Amino acid sequence: xxxxxxxxxxxxxxxxxxxxxxxxxxxxxxxxxxxxxxxxxxxxxxxxxxxxxxxxxxxxxxxxxxxxxxxxxxxxxxxxxxxxxxxxxxxxxxxxxxxxxxxxxxxxxxxxxxxxxxxxxxxxxxxxxxxxxxxxxxxxxxxxxxxxxxxxxxxxxxxxxxxxxxxxxxxxxxxxxxxxxxxxxxxxxxx
Amino acid sequence: xxxxxxxxxxxxxxxxxxxxxxxxxxxxxxxxxxxxxxxxxxxxxxxxxxxxxxxxxxxxxxxxxxxxxxxxxxxxxxxxxxxxxxxxxxxxxxxxxxxxxxxxxxxxxxxxxxxxxxxxxxxxxxxxxxxxxxxxxxxxxxxxxxxxxxxxxxxxxxxxxxxxxxxxxxxxxxxxxxxxxxxxxxxxxxxxxxxxxxxxxxxxxxxxxxxxxxxxxxxxxxxxxxxxxxxxxxxxxxxxxxxxxxxxxxxxxxxxxxxxxxxxxxxxxxxxxxxxxxxxxxxxx
Ligand SMILES: [Zn+2]
Ligand SMILES: [Zn+2]
Numbered sequence: 259x260x261x262x263x264x265x266x267x268x269x270x271x272x273x274x275x276x277x278x279x280x281x282x283x284x285x286x287x288x289x290x291x292x293x294x295x296x297x298x299x300x301x302x303x304x305x306x307x308x309x310x311x312x313x314x315x316x317x318x319x320x321x322x323x324x325x326x327x328x329x330x331x332x333x334x335x336x337x338x339x340x341x342x343x344x345x346x347x348x349x350x351x352x353x354x355x356x357x358x359x360x361x362x363x364x365x366x367x368x369x370x371x372x373x374x375x376x377x378x379x380x381x382x383x384x385x386x387x388x389x390x391x392x393x394x395x396x397x398x399x400x401x402x403x404x405x406x407x408x409x410x411x412x413x414x415x416x417x418x419x420x421x422x423x424x425x426x427x428x429x430x431x432x433x434x435x436x437x438x439x440x441x442x443x444x445x446x447x448x449x
Numbered sequence: 450x451x452x453x454x455x456x457x458x459x460x461x462x463x464x465x466x467x468x469x470x471x472x473x474x475x476x477x478x479x480x481x482x483x484x485x486x487x488x489x490x491x492x493x494x495x496x497x498x499x500x501x502x503x504x505x506x507x508x509x510x511x512x513x514x515x516x517x518x519x520x521x522x523x524x525x526x527x528x529x530x531x532x533x534x535x536x537x538x539x540x541x542x543x544x545x546x547x548x549x550x551x552x553x554x555x556x557x558x559x560x561x562x563x564x565x566x567x568x569x570x571x572x573x574x575x576x577x578x579x580x581x582x583x584x585x586x587x588x589x590x591x592x593x594x595x596x597x598x599x600x601x602x603x604x605x606x607x608x609x610x611x612x613x614x615x616x617x618x619x620x621x622x623x624x625x626x627x628x629x630x631x632x633x634x635x636x637x638x639x640x641x642x643x644x645x646x647x648x649x650x651x652x653x654x655x656x657x658x659x660x661x662x663x664x665x666x667x668x669x670x671x672x673x674x675x676x677x678x679x680x681x682x683x684x685x686x687x688x689x690x691x692x693x694x695x696x697x698x699x700x701x702x703x704x705x706x707x708x709x710x711x712x713x714x715x716x717x718x719x720x721x722x723x724x725x726x727x728x729x730x731x732x733x734x
Contacts (some may be wrong), residue, residue, distance in 0.1 A: 260591075281584050285576035293574055307584055314588040315495070315669040352729035383455040400533075401568055423528070430522075437566070 262326035269317050281310055288334055294398045295338040296345065297383040305341050309334045332413045335399070339391050346391075385435040394430035400425045450478040455485045463489070465522030469543050472520040480509055520547070524554050529563050 260268075260279070260444060267278035288309050312334060386394055399405045405413075411421040436439035453479045461467050462475045479486050485509070525542050525545050536544065548554050 277588065278581065278585060281581055281588075284579055285584070286574070289574050289576045294571065299574070303580065306576070306580070306585070306589060310584045330702065378567055380569065382567040401564070402571070407493070415468060422533075423526070426529035427525045429532060429561060430557070430667040433525075433529070433557055433564060436563075437556055437560050447638050 263322055266317060266320055266326055267322060270320075275363060277314070284330070285310070291398065291403060292338060294386075294402045295342050296392065297387060300411050301341075305338065308341075309337050311361070312337060315404075323377060328409075328413065331405075335395065338398075339395055341392050342394060346387075372433065381436060381439055385432055385439055387426065392424065393431055396421075396425045396428035397432060401429070450474050452478075452482060452485055455479070455482070456488065459488065462519075465519035466526075466529065467519060468523040468540070470522065471546065472516075476516060478510055480505065518525065521551060521554050521557075523558050524548070524551070525561075528558050532561060532564065532690070632646055 261277070262280065262283070265276045265280045265283075269280065285306070287305040289302060292305040292309065293299060296302045296305055313330060316333065319325070328383070386397065390399065396410075399410050406422045407418050407425065410425075411418045414421070454616075455475060458467060458471075462472070467475060477490060477511075524544055525537055525543050530536065531544075548558060599629070626711060
């Protein structure tokens with residue numbers, strides 16, 4: 259199997275097949291990343307496509323000395339943050355995102371359990387929506403994408419300690435918002 | 450605690466970043482020290498540095514009200530950190546003691562510990578083949594046969610951009626003095642169709658055995674940039690290119706389609722009914 263770096267080199271020589279392989283290899287991860295940022299399947303799909311179009315346009319700029327994954331992640335992340343900021347600005351009233359497609363749960367799962375799951379998911383999406391772009395990014399990269407503090411810090415060029423406290427803060431904010439949405443605020447809550 | 454230390458940690462203190470027992474020491478110092486309390490209150494130094502018992506109690510009460518929940522914030526951050534890695538034993542002990550009689554932090558702890566459960570409820574999306582196809586259509590993709598694309602163009606001239614974006618073909622024949630005439634272009638189109646040329650610069654031979662250079666591209670944006678480059682590089686282009694380029698820029702494709710028809714007709718490469726349609730379009734022009 260060819261490495262990402264090899265595929266990119268072939269793409270740079272306009273090898274269509276390598277490009278397809280590269281898209282195929284990364285599309286699920288990118289689509290989920292986009293969903294974790296947008297909270298909506300429709301816009302996640304558009305966003306993920308934008309990311310690949312941008313990647314395609316930028317292939318010529320890729321420096322093979324850098325690991326592809328790191329480079330691509332930071333490109334995707336920038337687009338997600340941009341998109342998130344824009345979509346938040348566009349919305350005068352924040353519509354609570356509800357995952358309209360529901361779960362692809364198996365039928366043998368009891369209905370009440372499924373409902374519970376669904377409510378939990380919608381609650382989380384609504385809470386994420388209230389986070390600022392940097393906090394949401396911290397949650398997505400650390401807790402949902404499973405990056406390490408070190409990876410996140412190097413992607414952004416900040417000290418690891420800064421990244422750690424950013425993640426803790428984002429989690430605390432998220433938990434506080436979730437408590438508020440559940441009607442169980444904490445006394446020293448932030449708006 | 451010394452004033453210098455108090456001042457050094459002041460913003461963390463006010464921001465709720467400090468935990469016990471350090472937080473308590475800060476409170477203690479604030480009660481004791483008129484000068485530091487004045488900084489906190491952003492007030493001038495009080496005239497009397499010594500407080501009697503009653504004043505002292507008042508000050509303590511004021512500070513308590515102002516700092517209530519401040520150390521909770523520090524506790525929260527430690528608990529959030531603890532999701533990741535275990536806290537050092539002294540911090541863990543402080544958190545434990547604090548939580549025992551702070552209901553608010555207990556709720557926070559429960560919620561923080563529930564976060565992984567919440568996360569696990571997000572769906573795991575799978576992009577699927579349709580997604581790949583759409584991406585490839587927006588970028589290069591395997592270049593479809595030239596002829597299919599020309600046919601698609603023929604049926605729906607207004608869809609030319611769409612088709613171009615659909616990983617299709619916008620053919621630009623490039624390179625100044627090597628720009629072929631129609632006769633050789635037909636040969637090239639034929640070759641391109643047979644060879645399913647990938648996008649990019651292509652060298653091909655004409656019927657009379659001469660080498661030619663062409664460019665197969667895949668998207669509107671690229672056409673524009675390429676076109677600019679061509680004009681700069683070639684220092685002028687053939688009439689055919691000039692006209693086609695103009696068509697592409699203005700979005701009026703009837704001329705271009707007529708040109709393509711001229712190329713394809715002698716090759717017998719499109720069905721009769723489409724000829725008819727194209728003829729009508731040509732008439733409207
Ligand atoms: Zn002092
Ligand atoms: Zn507390």
